[in-house]
Amino acid sequence: MADIRKGSPLRPVRYALWALVVLALAGLGWFQFVAPRSGTIADAGTASLGRGDYRLAATDGTEFTQATLKGQPSAVFFGFTHCPDVCPTTLGDVASWQEELGEAGKDLRVFFVTVDPERDTVEALREYVSWVPGVVGVSGTPEEVAKAIKAFRIYARKSPQEGGDYSMDHSSTMLLFDANGDYAGLIGYQEERERAMASLRRLLES
Missing domain, CATH: 3.40.30.10 (Glutaredoxin)
Structure with missing residues (x-):
């Protein structure tokens, strides 16, 4: 089993991975709950919604x-x-x-x-x-x-x-x-x- 105790070279890697997880969850929360209601169309990437040549x-x-x-x-x-x-x-x-x-x-x-x-x-x-x-x-x-x-x-x-x-x-x-x-x-x-x-x-x- 890998050693992740104090002083282990894997310890910074573990912290970096946890930071990425937190950022990913924060981003998901933004796009699901904040962006659709913020009125900031560009932020949500929805400026082209409804645009097309359908008839x-x-x-x-x-x-x-x-x-x-x-x-x-x-x-x-x-x-x-x-x-x-x-x-x-x-x-x-x-x-x-x-x-x-x-x-x-x-x-x-x-x-x-x-x-x-x-x-x-x-x-x-x-x-x-x-x-x-x-x-x-x-x-x-x-x-x-x-x-x-x-x-x-x-x-x-x-x-x-x-x-x-x-x-x-x-x-x-x-x-x-x-x-x-x-x-x-x-x-x-x-x-x-x-x-x-x-x-x-x-x-x-x-």
Whole structure:
């Protein structure tokens, strides 16, 4: 067994390794908890979020592109209509947020972009989001959806199930964009209500 007692040449190496571990943990904490809420886009490396040449169809009859994010504050969430829990829960949260924001939230646009274009047509999405006022569903060809997933840096992967069916594993965060179309933070899945509302009010006031 290596000798790491006082005076051992391995002792400084051990301290250096522990220092690297501490720095790595500190950096991870910054990117997970501080950077997304700091408003410092360059620090988080998210300045290009939402930027791309995707062209998708929205349930309100419009086209969803990079330009769509400009003009009003927006919240963008990726999911699918066969989602068993995360997506309906998030839509429920959106309905609750809208109720609390009241008139102040009238300018907030919420987009539900499918990660399952093979099953989620615009018509299917229109029915799926219809119970939450103001939420716009977004779909398109698999190729265009893939472009959007890449542009928003979303994780999405088909997960095979028994009987030839499948589900979708996907990111569960709500991405926020200001009226200039710039990334302005995120709301995590089932995030504490007070923090979520603070993020939304800050977005609407920006």
